[in-house]
Amino acid sequence: MIQLQNVNKYFYKGEPREVHALIDITLTIQDGEFTLFSGPSGCGKTTLLNAIGALDSIDSGEIYLDEKEIGSLSEDARTSIRLNAMGFVFQAYNLVPVLSVEENIGFIMKLRGFSDAQIKQRVLEVASMLEIDNKLSSLPHALSGGQQQRVAVARAVAAKPKFILADEPTANLDSKNSKALMDMMRELNEKEGVSILFASHDDYIHENVRRIIKMNDGAIVDA
């Protein structure tokens, strides 16, 4: 479970161009949720997703991950939180270019110290679920955008994190691939019980999530 209490975040703090990016955000996200942060560009949904994902620091308030406060941790401790509890899917896929699809999917598991046998088994399982099991030996540059994004999802989900944070995961995909990816993520949510949090403008995501948190000008207007 993730809990946010009175979270505030500023950009360019103390400067004339200061922006109050997150305003008194208080929110609870239960395990297994399939949630979308929605709102117009610049409303703070990506900033909120980054704060929840321990990617960015906050200026005030508290963020709890399973009752452990993570908002004020050091960079190194936040890296450990990201490694052990989070999975990330970015707009630009961000796969390791010199590693094969199989190695990319197993990358986080490797970082977390899983055995080679465990990694192999899980990679096959996830790749098969995401229909990229015939591409395991390929390098990322040999894949289409949709296939690369599936590999990114597979990498995020392989180590069984509690939360997957996906920031505009379909922004670089055509509608067919977006729909396919979304269906797969919903299946993962249902089968694996992993919580998935999106920040997106994609209508198809809007239609398929179970919870929508609407934001405007850095504040939650409807949770």
Next chain:
Amino acid sequence: MFKLLVKMAWKNSFLRLSRTLLVIMMIGVSMSMMLGIQGLYDGMTVNMIDKNKRSDSGDISIYAKEYRIEKDLKHTIKNAAQIKEQLQKREGIEAVVLRLRAEGLASTARKSTFTTINAIDLAEEESFGKFSAFLKEGELDLDKRGALVGIELAKTLKIRIGSKVIFSTQDVSGEINSIALKVTGIVQTTNIVLDKSAIFVQSKKLYTFLGVGADEATQIAIKSHDEKLYASLKETYPNLDVKSFLELQPMMKMMQEMMRIFNSITFFIVMSVVFIGILGVMYVSVLDRIREFGIMLGIGMHYKYIRLQIFLEALFVGFIGYASGAILGIILLVYLRDYGLDLSAFADAMQSFGYETTVHGTIKFSYFSTTFLAIMSASVLSVLIPLRKIKTLKPIEVIKAEK
């Protein structure tokens, strides 16, 4: 994890193939040149030292106490033959020769100059220092009035094979005597002193001419690689002047030191080039992939793994550069050792400094081990600056910049 990091580092090292190959080539070529120069410098010194030992001082020489201050025939070692016998029985001594040397004047019909006449036994000198290798012209014939003359002395006196030379000196009783000699050979020892002033004659003849007793000698030269021998001889013969090679030839020590400094300077320059080369390629490589590293940090890869990966990348580049340099270096050094570098265009200058005109290189394991350590260290040091870039990198900045 380590295996995966090694794989990533290896593949990333060759991500920009031409850039990496250029750096490897730069390391390889500069390293092999450095090895060649080191081998030649050392070869020149080793060769010079070797010839000085063989032609004159050996590893250790023994004189009468006063001889080196006043080179007079009254300061001979009186029981030299007996000492020689004792020394030959000692372990660790490879060869011993007795020499009698006297200073005097050598004259031809038109020229005269200061010389030293040396009584030698050709057979003994051959086993002591392969004397025959010094012969440049003529033959090793000391029978009758035959004499061998140093190459520079021959030039000074303008003499050739078959020329007549009169050598005058004071004998042991103080009388001035002269002896007529016929030049049968010209020798080049590359020992400047001998080449400029030495005449070599048959031992028995000079002993008779100078009136010196058969048991006496001015010098006992010893060939030995036993490092403890010097101290032991000093203890055994406290009434004699026991000198090591470097004590007798301080110039050689200075030359060794000079060559060491030259080598160090060359080494430093080449290692700086290697350091800058690897630093350049690693810095650009890290900057090229800064987004990738930011994302890796973002998805939970700890900085220590990224650091290890970059260290490995630099070590791979350094090691391949080293390996190519070592291969090229061995080829160059073997060539220089076997065929040498012909510097006969500078023959006069080389000979006046006691060098041979063809310089042969040496090969030492230390060239390769020291260079290996230096290149690996340069590789490790070269990534410290690029690593600072990553250490201060915040993944969120990369992720934001992407959007």
